[in-house]
Amino acid sequence: MLVVGWRERVDLPLFGLSNLKAKIDTGARTSALHATDIVTFERDGVPWVRFHTKFDDDSIDTDVECPIHDRRDIKNTSGIPETRIVIRTKFRIGKRLWSIDLSLTERSDMKFRMIVGRTALRKHHILVDPNKSNLTTPISATKTDETRISS
Structure with missing residues (x-):
């Protein structure tokens, strides 16, 4: 069992993003990533x-291109549903690495630019201690780590 705090440093290695401040939010179903200038397009007949x-x-500013995994109605912080683009990428917390779905939304006014929802944590033997912060130690992204993905 991996015990994490209500906020942790995490990595999105496929985007070259590491040591990101993220809120572990078990009240949120879907994880969310701050995104602006969102543009959809097709590449080889696949929506990107x-x-x-x-x-x-x-962390640094980053421009990202990736396939669209889904579009979902997701409730924003005010409880109002909005249709969001969802991507699937690799996520690392501590020494563990697996794939998660991330909805893209503008979070400039939020304290955390990334939230990790309960669906991302499910089936990965994670326990959240709401009294603690930063219980894990981030690891720099390496190609060898990408081969150790749990599904």
Whole structure:
């Protein structure tokens, strides 16, 4: 069992993003990533998305292109449903790496530019201690880590 705090440093290695401040939010079903300048397009007949993401912490601004996994109605922080683009990517917390779905939304006014919802944690033997923060130690993304993905 991996015990994590209500906020942790996480990595999205396929996007070259590491040491991101994320809120572990078991009240949210779907994880969300701050994204602006969202543009959809097709590549070889497959729907893709291009977006910009920026964090207030030590990470760099990044432009990302990836396939669209889904479009879903997701309730925003005010409880109002909105249709969002959902992508699937690799996610690392501590020494563990697996695939998660991330909805793209503009979170400039939010304290955390990324939230990790309960669906991303399910079946990965994660316990959230709401009294603690930063219980895991981030690891730099390496190609060898990408081969150790749990499904």
